[in-house]
Amino acid sequence: xxxxxxxxxxxxxxxxxxxxxxxxxxxxxxxxxxxxxxxxxxxxxxxxxxxxxxxxxxxxxxxxxxxxxxxxxxxxxxxxxxxxxxxxxxxxxxxxxxxxxxxxxxxxxxxxxxxxxxxxxxxxxxxxxxxxxxxxxxxxxxxxxxxxxxxxxxxxxxxxxxxxxxxxxxxxxxxxxxxxxxxxxxxxxxxxxxxxxxxxxxxxxxxxxxxxxxxxxxxxxxxxxxxxxxxxxxxxxxxxxxxxxxxxxxxxxxxxxxxxxxxxxxxxxxxxxxxxxxxxxxxxxxxxxxxxxxxxxxxxxxxxxxxxxxxxxxxxxxxxxxxxxxxxxx
Amino acid sequence: xxxxxxxxxxxxxxxxxxxxxxxxxxxxxxxxxxxxxxxxxxxxxxxxxxxxxxxxxxxxxxxxxxxxxxxxxxxxxxxxxxxxxxxxxxxxxxxxxxxxxxxxxxxxxxxxxxxxxxxxxxxxxxxxxxxxxxxxxxxxxxxxxxxxxxxxxxxxxxxxxxxxxxxxxxxxxxxxxxxxxxxxxxxxxxxxxxxxxxxxxxxxxxxxxxxxxxxxxxxxxxxxxxxxxxxxxxxxxxxxxxxxxxxxxxxxxxxxxxxxxxxxxxxxxxxxxxxxxxxxxxxxxxxxxxxxxxxxxxxxxxxxxxxxxxxxxxxxxxxxxxxxxxxxxxxxxxxxxxxxxxxxxxxxxxxxxxxxxxxxxxxxxxxxxxxxxxxxxxxxxxx
Numbered sequence: 001x002x003x004x005x006x007x008x009x010x011x012x013x014x015x016x017x018x019x020x021x022x023x024x025x026x027x028x029x030x031x032x033x034x035x036x037x038x039x040x041x042x043x044x045x046x047x048x049x050x051x052x053x054x055x056x057x058x059x060x061x062x063x064x065x066x067x068x069x070x071x072x073x074x075x076x077x078x079x080x081x082x083x084x085x086x087x088x089x090x091x092x093x094x095x096x097x098x099x100x101x102x103x104x105x106x107x108x109x110x111x112x113x114x115x116x117x118x119x120x121x122x123x124x125x126x127x128x129x130x131x132x133x134x135x136x137x138x139x140x141x142x143x144x145x146x147x148x149x150x151x152x153x154x155x156x157x158x159x160x161x162x163x164x165x166x167x168x169x170x171x172x173x174x175x176x177x178x179x180x181x182x183x184x185x186x187x188x189x190x191x192x193x194x195x196x197x198x199x200x201x202x203x204x205x206x207x208x209x210x211x212x213x214x215x216x217x218x219x220x221x222x223x224x225x226x227x228x229x230x231x232x233x234x235x236x237x238x239x240x241x242x243x244x245x246x247x248x249x250x251x252x253x254x255x256x257x258x259x260x261x262x263x264x265x266x267x268x269x270x271x272x273x274x275x276x277x278x279x280x281x282x283x284x285x286x287x288x289x290x291x292x293x294x295x296x297x298x299x300x301x302x303x304x305x306x307x308x309x310x311x312x313x314x315x316x317x318x319x320x321x322x323x324x325x326x327x328x329x330x
Numbered sequence: 331x332x333x334x335x336x337x338x339x340x341x342x343x344x345x346x347x348x349x350x351x352x353x354x355x356x357x358x359x360x361x362x363x364x365x366x367x368x369x370x371x372x373x374x375x376x377x378x379x380x381x382x383x384x385x386x387x388x389x390x391x392x393x394x395x396x397x398x399x400x401x402x403x404x405x406x407x408x409x410x411x412x413x414x415x416x417x418x419x420x421x422x423x424x425x426x427x428x429x430x431x432x433x434x435x436x437x438x439x440x441x442x443x444x445x446x447x448x449x450x451x452x453x454x455x456x457x458x459x460x461x462x463x464x465x466x467x468x469x470x471x472x473x474x475x476x477x478x479x480x481x482x483x484x485x486x487x488x489x490x491x492x493x494x495x496x497x498x499x500x501x502x503x504x505x506x507x508x509x510x511x512x513x514x515x516x517x518x519x520x521x522x523x524x525x526x527x528x529x530x531x532x533x534x535x536x537x538x539x540x541x542x543x544x545x546x547x548x549x550x551x552x553x554x555x556x557x558x559x560x561x562x563x564x565x566x567x568x569x570x571x572x573x574x575x576x577x578x579x580x581x582x583x584x585x586x587x588x589x590x591x592x593x594x595x596x597x598x599x600x601x602x603x604x605x606x607x608x609x610x611x612x613x614x615x616x617x618x619x620x621x622x623x624x625x626x627x628x629x630x631x632x633x634x635x636x637x638x639x640x641x642x643x644x645x646x647x648x649x650x651x652x653x654x655x656x657x658x659x660x661x662x663x664x665x666x667x668x669x670x671x672x673x674x675x676x677x678x679x680x681x682x683x684x685x686x687x688x689x690x691x692x693x694x695x696x697x698x699x700x701x702x703x704x705x706x707x708x709x710x711x712x713x
Binding site: 007008017024025031033034036038040041042046050051052058102104160163218222311315318 | 369379608678
């Protein structure tokens with residue numbers, strides 16, 4: 001506090017703040033407020049994750065026993081109860097960023113969504129209610145999650161819903177699979193992934209136009225960026241890489257513009273990174289067609305220069321971004 | 331004494347404060363832009379990822395410079411004893427150059443600060459065949475670097491040097507090595523009072539971040555010195571004691587301390603309204619629970635997860651009910667200085683680190699029935 005006061009005083013001395021602003025700041029700090037809001041809500045979030053992980057393991061361990069069906073029933077009952085209270089407390093659907101009177105209910109919604117997704121997964125696994133059309137159970141999960149996301153204004157539910165959609169394509173794109181590097185891949189997935197990514201982008205543009213939940217933009221675009229870029233990079237390895245090169249260029253340009261628009265440095269950095277990877281792959285593909293035997297000395301000389309130039313350009317790009325926006329991550 | 335122009339350094343801090351004030355909504359964009367234009371600041375990276383990126387670049391730069399010089403200067407017959415010092419001095423030279431170019435907490439300078447110190451310490455340890463020289467060097471050089479370059483990490487090196495030197499002397503040169511945990515606790519308490527004394531000192535204005543980290547280091551040191559796992563592992567390693575049959579001497583005391591210290595942190599932080607201390611209290615409390623479970627598996631994992639989830643949920647719910655109406659002191663109101671939108675985004679992105687069942691379902695179902703053996707639901711991240 002003393003540090004802030006001192007700095008504010010200094011700024012005042014340099015006439016960069018007005019007296020009113022300084023008094024306002026001092027009044028605020030002299031109230032001695034200590035808000036535990038974020039900390040408590042995060043704990044709540046943690047408790048939901050712990051609880052659902054525990055339930056997941058418990059159900060899994062009891063597969064093929066009589067307890068399993070009972071557990072599934074309990075899960076269903078709990079989901080219904082959570083949804084019941086969430087609906088009761090909700091202010092109804094709204095296009096803008098609204099919140100429950102009591103933010104605890106956000107986490108009740110999250111609990112309900114995770115439980116219902118787990119429920120759908122297990123019931124399909126155990127009883128195969130949709131036969132071999134396992135996608136249907138995933139689509140239902142995705143629908144529940146997305147509907148909850150838009151009705152209750154819940155970003156975590158949105159994220160679960162999109163992941164479910166991605167999963168239905170057969171791509172398991174979670175941080176854990178990325179870290180463990182066990183992503184399934186075949187050529188067809190690239191096209192499906194691209195299509196889904198495109199739909200998400202179009203949806204984000206459209207919802208921005210009609211003013212529907214504008215604050216979901218960051219989550220939507222983050223998913224779209226990673227999905228499209230990974231698919232494009234996978235596509236660049238294919239025979240028809242020229243097509244994907246144009247797609248990649250278009251994507252990078254779009255997200256580059258978009259990151260300035262929504263002032264998100266995370267999207268900006270990942271766009272640059274994916275663009276750089278794509279660019280390098282494209283160069284490698286081109287070099288494939290060139291007979292390198294005569295040029296390899298030149299190649300070795302150019303390589304360090306190339307890297308240093310890219311580093312310098314990267315630094316310049318970040319500076320440029322910081323100058324043009326006042327991003328919160330600055 | 332300080333490598334930077336003091337006016338510029340002060341401006342840097344003022345601009346940072348202004349950015350914080352802008353985020354909290356106390357001042358407007360216009361004010362911030364005016365401040366940024368009026369005050370020339372040093373080149374800093376406020377974003378930790380950007381800084382880490384520059385750090386990597388700096389490290390690469392350092393390595394390539396050393397590699398080039400060694401190619402030119404050294405051959406197989408050269409005396410490599412001085413190599414560490416030479417590397418260190420090269421680093422120092424470039425660091426001074428960067429400082430004169432106004433790089434401050436930028437990432438590039440960090441690489442050279444760390445690199446120069448690391449090579450110096452390792453050179454001393456290799457040359458003197460005893461870690462004591464290294465520890466003493468850590469104390470001296472760390473402090474010098476911390477003061478000259480206003481660098482937090484060097485200050486932590488300085489503190490670590492003190493701790494290591496005292497522990498080493500205690501273990502190697504006395505008969506009473508078993509009291510190491512208490513000595514560490516005493517050091518932590520000593521650090522704490524030193525820190526409190528200098529915290530709001532006018533002349534140490536530039537070092538307020540360094541002192542903040544001093545405080546954090548002290549809290550962690552205090553906790554680690556009484557953590558049961560640390561005490562047990564250390565005494566097994568250093569005193570080659572065997573605790574398979576019996577418990578550590580005063581083992582029960584460490585169990586009590588291990589939970590008491592975080593609770594003290596939490597309550598004291600609520601009293602003094604110190605957010606950092608509160609986080610450390612929460613973190614160390616969780617560590618204590620994990621330590622306890624490591625030695626005594628009281629519950630199967632799934633029930634532990636479910637019950638802890640329920641427990642935390644109820645606890646938080648009642649706390650919220652209790653402080654919801656508070657207007658001053660500890661409240662549940664929106665805080666100007668603490669960003670909620672950010673938290674929501676983070677929550678949304680990490681919710682998928684937990685395996686929700688459908689994630690594996692799709693791949694499983696492609697296979698014929700009966701093939702078991704897929705991994706269980708989501709113990710991964712949360713442990």
